[in-house]
Amino acid sequence: MSVLIENPGAPLELTGGSRFVRACLRRPVDRPPVWFLRQAGRYMAEYREVRKHHTLVEICKRPELAAEVTITAAEKLDVDAAIIFADLLLPLEPMGLDFEFVAGEGPLVHHPLRTLEQIEKLRTDRTSQLEYVAAAIGKVAGHFGESKGVIGFCGSPFTLASYMIEGGSSRNYVFTKQMMYSEPYAWQKLLDKLVSVLVPYCKQQVDAGADVIQIFDSWVGSLSVEDYRDYVLPVTKRLVRAVQELGVPVIYFGVETASLLPSMRETGADVIGLDWRTPLAEGWQALGDSCAVQGNLDPITLFAPEPILEMRVRQVLEQADGRPGHIFNLGHGIVPGTPVENVQTVVKMVKALSPRFTRKDLQVQTGNGPEVTLG
Numbered sequence: 001m002s003v004l005i006e007n008p009g010a011p012l013e014l015t016g017g018s019r020f021v022r023a024c025l026r027r028p029v030d031r032p033p034v035w036f037l038r039q040a041g042r043y044m045a046e047y048r049e050v051r052k053h054h055t056l057v058e059i060c061k062r063p064e065l066a067a068e069v070t071i072t073a074a075e076k077l078d079v080d081a082a083i084i085f086a087d088l089l090l091p092l093e094p095m096g097l098d099f100e101f102v103a104g105e106g107p108l109v110h111h112p113l114r115t116l117e118q119i120e121k122l123r124t125d126r127t128s129q130l131e132y133v134a135a136a137i138g139k140v141a142g143h144f145g146e147s148k149g150v151i152g153f154c155g156s157p158f159t160l161a162s163y164m165i166e167g168g169s170s171r172n173y174v175f176t177k178q179m180m181y182s183e184p185y186a187w188q189k190l191l192d193k194l195v196s197v198l199v200p201y202c203k204q205q206v207d208a209g210a211d212v213i214q215i216f217d218s219w220v221g222s223l224s225v226e227d228y229r230d231y232v233l234p235v236t237k238r239l240v241r242a243v244q245e246l247g248v249p250v251i252y253f254g255v256e257t258a259s260l261l262p263s264m265r266e267t268g269a270d271v272i273g274l275d276w277r278t279p280l281a282e283g284w285q286a287l288g289d290s291c292a293v294q295g296n297l298d299p300i301t302l303f304a305p306e307p308i309l310e311m312r313v314r315q316v317l318e319q320a321d322g323r324p325g326h327i328f329n330l331g332h333g334i335v336p337g338t339p340v341e342n343v344q345t346v347v348k349m350v351k352a353l354s355p356r357f358t359r360k361d362l363q364v365q366t367g368n369g370p371e372v373t374l375g
Contacts (some may be wrong), residue, residue, distance in 0.1 A: 141209025276331030
C-alpha cells in the first residue's frame with residue numbers, strides 16, 4: 001500500500017491506512033488512528049460461529065478463514081487498521097517443535113527445549129511453510145485497499161524462546177532464566193535461530209501487503225532491567241532493524257514493562273506499545289518524544305458504563321495532548337465476554353473527541369492549504 005506518497009501543497013486526503021502509517025512515523029494526522037489488540041476474538045459472535053467448526057490453528061492455516069475473521073472484526077468496529085488473525089507460536093512448527101492449544105490452559109509445547117542438543121536440531125530452513133499467513137494478509141490487503149492499514153506480526157525472540165523452554169505460559173520463567181544465566185551459548189543459539197526464521201516470516205507478510213509489523217514481547221515484563229539489557233535487548237534490536245529494512249514501521253509491545261521502557265526505546269522501534277498500568281503521559285515521557293506510542297486503555301474498562309468509558313477515553317487523549325505519533329489502543333487484548341457495542345462506542349468516542357485535543361500547530365490540513373510538517 002502506497003499511503004505516504006504526497007503532493008506538497010495539495011490538500012491531504014487521509015484514509016484509515018494512511019492515517020495509521022503516518023501516526024506510526026510521527027507525521028501529523030487529523031486524529032489519532034484507532035484499532036484494538038485482539039479485535040478479532042471470542043467476544044465477537046461472528047468469530048464464535050467460525051470456531052464452532054474450526055480450531056484456532058485451522059483458522060490460522062486457512063487463508064480464507066483468517067482473512068474472513070480479520071475483515072469482519074475491522075469492519076464491524078470501524079477501526080483504522082486490521083491486524084491479521086494468526087498466533088505467535090506458528091513459527092515453532094516449521095522449526096520442528098510441535099504444540100497444541102489445550103482448553104482452559106492455553107498453548108502446550110510437547111517437548112520443551114532444555115538442552116543445547118535440542119536447540120541445535122531446530123530447523124531454520126522451512127519458513128516457506130508459514131506462507132499461509134502471507135496469503136491471508138494478501139486477501140485482507142486486497143479487500144481494504146488503502147481504507148484500512150494492515151498489520152502483520154510476530155512474537156519476539158524472548159517471548160517465543162520462553163514458550164519453547166517452559167513448554168507454555170509461566171509465572172516465574174525458571175527454566176528460561178536458568179538457561180539465560182547458566183547456558184549463555186545455548187541461549188544465544190536459540191535467539192539467533194529464532195531471528196533467522198522471524199525475519200523471512202515478516203518479509204512474507206510485508207511482501208503480501210502488511211503496512212506495519214508488530215512485534216509482541218508478551219512476557220518481557222518478567223525481566224529486570226539488567227537482564228533485559230544483557231540477554232534480550234541486542235537480539236531484539238537486531239530483529240527490529242531487520243524488519244524496518246523491509247520498508248515498514250515496527251510496533252514493539254510488551255506487558256508490565258514500565259521499568260523497561262527506556263531500554264525498549266533503544267531497540268529503535270518506531271512505536272512502543274504501552275500497557276494500562278502506566279499513565280500514557282508518563283510512559284511517553286520515559287520513551288522520549290522521538291518515539292510514537294500505542295495505547296493504552298485498560299481492556300476491562302470496556303465493561304464499564306458509558307460515562308466511565310468516556311472519562312477514560314478522554315484521559316488517554318488528554319495525556320497524548322495531540323502530539324503526532326499517538327495510536328489509540330488498549331493496554332492489552334480484548335477479553336472474552338466484552339460487549340461488542342462498548343468497543344464500537346470507544347471507536348466513535350475517539351473519532352468524536354479527538355478534535356478537541358488536536359494541537360493547532362501540528363494539525364494536518366485536509367481541506368485547504370498545505371500540510372504543516374514537523375520541524
